Amino acid sequence: MARFNLKTSTPKELKEVLQRPAQKASDIMGIVTPIIESVKQRGDVALIEYAEKFDKAVGLKSAVLSAPFPPELMQLPQETIDAIDLSFENIRKFHEGQKEAGTLVVETMPGVRCSRFVRPIERVGLYIPGGTAVLPSTALMLGVPALVAGCKKIIFTSPPRKDGSLTPEIVYVAHKVGAEAIVLAGGAQAVAALAYGTETVPKVDKILGPGNQFVTAGKMFVSNDTGAGVSIDMPAGPSEVLVVADAEANPAFVASDLLSQAEHGVDSQVILITVGLTEEQLVAIEEELEKQALALPRVDIVRGSISHSVTLQTDNIEEAIELSNQYAPEHLILQIKDAAKAVDLVQHAGSVFIGHWTPESVGDYSAGVNHSLPTYGYARQYSGVNLSTYVKHLTSSELTEQGLRNVGGAVMQLAKVEELEAHRRAVGIRLEWLDSRK
Numbered sequence: 001m002a003r004f005n006l007k008t009s010t011p012k013e014l015k016e017v018l019q020r021p022a023q024k025a026s027d028i029m030g031i032v033t034p035i036i037e038s039v040k041q042r043g044d045v046a047l048i049e050y051a052e053k054f055d056k057a058v059g060l061k062s063a064v065l066s067a068p069f070p071p072e073l074m075q076l077p078q079e080t081i082d083a084i085d086l087s088f089e090n091i092r093k094f095h096e097g098q099k100e101a102g103t104l105v106v107e108t109m110p111g112v113r114c115s116r117f118v119r120p121i122e123r124v125g126l127y128i129p130g131g132t133a134v135l136p137s138t139a140l141m142l143g144v145p146a147l148v149a150g151c152k153k154i155i156f157t158s159p160p161r162k163d164g165s166l167t168p169e170i171v172y173v174a175h176k177v178g179a180e181a182i183v184l185a186g187g188a189q190a191v192a193a194l195a196y197g198t199e200t201v202p203k204v205d206k207i208l209g210p211g212n213q214f215v216t217a218g219k220m221f222v223s224n225d226t227g228a229g230v231s232i233d234m235p236a237g238p239s240e241v242l243v244v245a246d247a248e249a250n251p252a253f254v255a256s257d258l259l260s261q262a263e264h265g266v267d268s269q270v271i272l273i274t275v276g277l278t279e280e281q282l283v284a285i286e287e288e289l290e291k292q293a294l295a296l297p298r299v300d301i302v303r304g305s306i307s308h309s310v311t312l313q314t315d316n317i318e319e320a321i322e323l324s325n326q327y328a329p330e331h332l333i334l335q336i337k338d339a340a341k342a343v344d345l346v347q348h349a350g351s352v353f354i355g356h357w358t359p360e361s362v363g364d365y366s367a368g369v370n371h372s373l374p375t376y377g378y379a380r381q382y383s384g385v386n387l388s389t390y391v392k393h394l395t396s397s398e399l400t401e402q403g404l405r406n407v408g409g410a411v412m413q414l415a416k417v418e419e420l421e422a423h424r425r426a427v428g429i430r431l432e433w434l435d436s437r438k
């Protein structure tokens with residue numbers, strides 16, 4: 001990885017090296033717009049055609065597999081079932097813990113009661129990536145909170161395999177979370193099917209899930225189409241990790257964490273920020289990186305992602321976290337002395353992994369935190385998927401006669417300022433009625 005030193009680099013240089021590779025790509029919208037239009041116009045036929053074209057899936061008779069899912073489609077080794085079940089439970093517990101205590105009620109003035117309460121989003125479409133790697137863990141990360149939140153209709157979508165089938169792990173998770181159907185489609189076409197509906201794909205209210213640039217662009221497109229009436233979770237694109245390591249960090253652990261995200265795709269990006277390391281310590285990490293990378297089955301993908309990844313050298317933790325905040329990584333790993341304390345300095349990150357015994361992989365699969373997180377620097381303004389991603393907050397107001405007397409004057413005055421006479425009268429007519437009874 002190319003090295004840069006905070007002391008000798010200009011702010012312009014730093015901005016440049018911290019740019020995401022995906023942001024350098026051009027005209028993705030130009031590619032996804034005709035795909036979305038085609039699904040809108042031609043429905044299932046288009047889905048099946050795109051599955052043949054992009055996923056090389058043959059023999060697809062239907063674009064949808066509906067529940068109840070046949071047991072033969074979810075045959076799995078017992079150790080995989082056990083791993084899914086354990087992860088399911090941890091994810092369920094953590095998201096269950098996020099439930100709000102109940103209705104929030106505030107009496108803003110005597111007789112003026114304002115409340116806020118929660119309702120689940122009824123129909124959710126969950127995108128499970130399946131291009132370079134099939135990710136049943138994402139099915140867990142998206143499906144379990146939907147179940148906990150009480151969403152009525154859960155629809156999965158994932159690219160089919162070349163023989164037109166789905167991986168049994170995804171079918172098993174769909175069954176466990178009570179999904180109604182699995183759409184056999186990936187990319188922007190899957191997003192379009194969920195947003196507009198087709199002959200067999202039910203339209204949903206919200207689309208969630210990570211994916212490559214085509215998926216992310218598709219989600220952005222449909223969420224901007226007021227005719228679609230669909231929202232999205234966030235832009236969750238190519239995986240990224242930023243590791244902060246000081247002299248206490250084990251070079252082998254640091255390298256393994258960088259590689260765990262580098263292997264996702266050539267457009268993944270991994271950043272290492274070192275704190276006060278000697279040349280010898282830096283070289284030790286670089287050597288580990290090379291040694292471990294060469295032993296990986298996905299070494300070619302790693303070569304691609306490492307080619308646009310960098311090491312930044314700093315002198316202290318404050319500088320390191322400041323740079324990390326500037327980058328706003330999807331995952332931030334702190335392999336430093338007193339790592340838990342440094343979390344106070346973190347302003348922008350999707351999910352933080354604290355200390356030497358917390359590899360990011362535990363969050364990807366089984367710890368309980370969600371792995372569907374904002375990338376491209378959107379951790380500045382978006383949260384990762386969590387229970388609130390699946391619900392809406394409604395508010396209510398309830399006034400007594402006294403309450404209307406207390407607040408009515410202000411309402412009438414502001415309505416007058418805005419020259420909205422009917423608004424003013426809706427209050428005035430009631431106050432007059434109350435006065436007439438005196």
Ligand SMILES: NC(=O)c1ccc[n+]([C@@H]2O[C@H](COP(=O)([O-])OP(=O)(O)OC[C@H]3O[C@@H](n4cnc5c(N)ncnc54)[C@H](O)[C@@H]3O)[C@@H](O)[C@H]2O)c1
Nearest residue numbers: 054129130131132186187210211212236238239264372373
């Ligand atoms: N941010 C997160 O929380 C998070 C979580 C998990 C995975 N990820 C990321 O999700 C991504 C998954 O990407 P993936 O590619 O493996 O799977 P994917 O399912 O997102 O994309 C595969 C689909 O892309 C479409 N596609 C491929 N080439 C195309 C082209 N030339 N034109 C139009 N459409 C095309 C096809 O329809 C295909 O089905 C990875 O980058 C991974 O790092 C992110």
Ligand SMILES: N[C@H](CO)Cc1c[nH]c[nH+]1
Nearest residue numbers: 135137138239240364371
């Ligand atoms: N690290 C990915 C999120 O960026 C999620 C994942 C799934 N499987 C393995 N990892």
Ligand SMILES: [Zn+2]
Nearest residue numbers: 239260261364
């Ligand atoms: Zn991962």
